[in-house]
Amino acid sequence: MSGRYLVTGGAGYVGSVVAAHLLEAGHRVTVLDDLSTGFREAVPAGAEFVEGRVQDAARLLDGPPAAGGDGPAYDAVLHFAASSQVGESVVRPEKYWSNNVGGTMALLDAMRGAGVRTLVFSSTAATYGEPEEVPIPEDAPTAPTNPYGASKLAVDHMIAGECAAHGLAAVSLRYFNVAGAYRGPSGTVLGERHDPESHLIPLVLDVALGRREAISVYGDDYPTPDGTCVRDYIHVADLAEAHLLALVAAEAGEHLVCNLGNGNGFSVREVIRTVREVTGHPIPEKVAPRRGGDPAFLVASADRARRRLGWRPSRPELKDIVADAWAFARGRETRSTSGGGA
Template identity: 65%
Template structure:
């Protein structure tokens, strides 16, 4: 298939691009490099430098079979301070994409959504039927796109899948032995920041709050290996239904507190990770743990690398290289 990957220079988008290329697909990456890195785009993909809002009408032609949409800002904390940035980029950019897909007759879309749309859930693990309570503009912008996809599917026959990610970690190992990992700047995710502390690139790790109603007072999250996450996108492409918007949670079904994650980083790296407790970060849910039964049942997806220690070890190897 001929596929367009928006945001394909980012962490997850680049790994999905690599798997698509390895599967024999023709891939075009569209990215403005505002948060992505051109060096992360796998060889073999055609690269178009530009913003979805500005160039999607020129890039997306009728010969494309589908779009995988990753282009978004993802820092939940920043979205509380700058909500307009997230609505303009994440929602309006997605609406421009849907306009271009309709005009070009491209009728298949896989969307990078987030488990953050559930906010503080009533129960865990979280099924796709759980009530959505987005706790920040980032999550709200993603949920708004989910609603737009549902309307587009009903009105215009779009085949759409939203994949709601839980916390993604690790590095993808390609067939040639090269590694693809996180390159966020600034980095906002717990595991890579903890690894930077272990490597001596930071003095300490700040944990945002230790007074949550959890066993050790820190937030609890479900972690999924980036290779497992990327594999789900290929499965989604093969099981899409015209006129239908389907939603799948992607996680391991296991929760780890922030303190537990730091302990695993210390164990894997053999280095100290000094921590400091800071104030709670606005918009952070207490516990997010996935039920991925629907993805396993309907997509045939199952995590191949569920161990948190494996995710940390792969990310550590990427950082050291």
């Protein structure tokens, strides 16, 4: 049965792909985004777009019933609107408390007032901080090492309280690195782009495109097989599918927290080697000092997501993730040089 969903931050990378999946499943979608980091052209065709902050959600949620009658205007909210740069959070923590915590508090108030009782929250595995065990389970201690992770953890605590006190049905999905691109049945292609860019795969692809001379490897003396940090990568389409499954799994009064990951980590140098293989470019690298707070291994256990959501990644191979990201990056480069825009 089709529903109507509000996607906050739906002009961003993950939010836009989730919005596309919802549309392709036959649902009606409204995207709310202030375009501070998102892109208007990333909003998939068929979605209603409203420019505004997550604090503006009340005016949408208070609209006419979704399917006539006396029900709420939306069946659920999928919440992606957040500031998400770890480095920036260290020097501008106030921005992260205001946007991530304050924005979500306003959203929860609006949902409660409008009678919208289901929420899927895009959280982060940065809530765990330095892990005591790998792969990281959901019951691992949460000790974030930066204001970004701390703000996301605070939101999870707020959601848990809302579920217990007011019967909200909520699922928080925690994950590390998202990559790849998504091509929908309609021909829509959605991929990763940030300004400034801080994620490894698009940065390495920039070297292949000639936008950078080399890729920096921050530390090559970690206790890992090749001395570089190991991270969990998940294809953006697999991530989107998890969000749709979470809508079905959400239960009134429960705050379900699920980690998402492919079950295997890839080192920085494995990523670089894979990009070399996919692009045919030599990808020069230079070793730089370690960055503070970078653990050697960050890999999430997705066992609970398999049990509770019925989710299993269908695109776990790093080469496939990189190939999709490369196709998107080359397409953007072609459009840019031909005057077609990004």
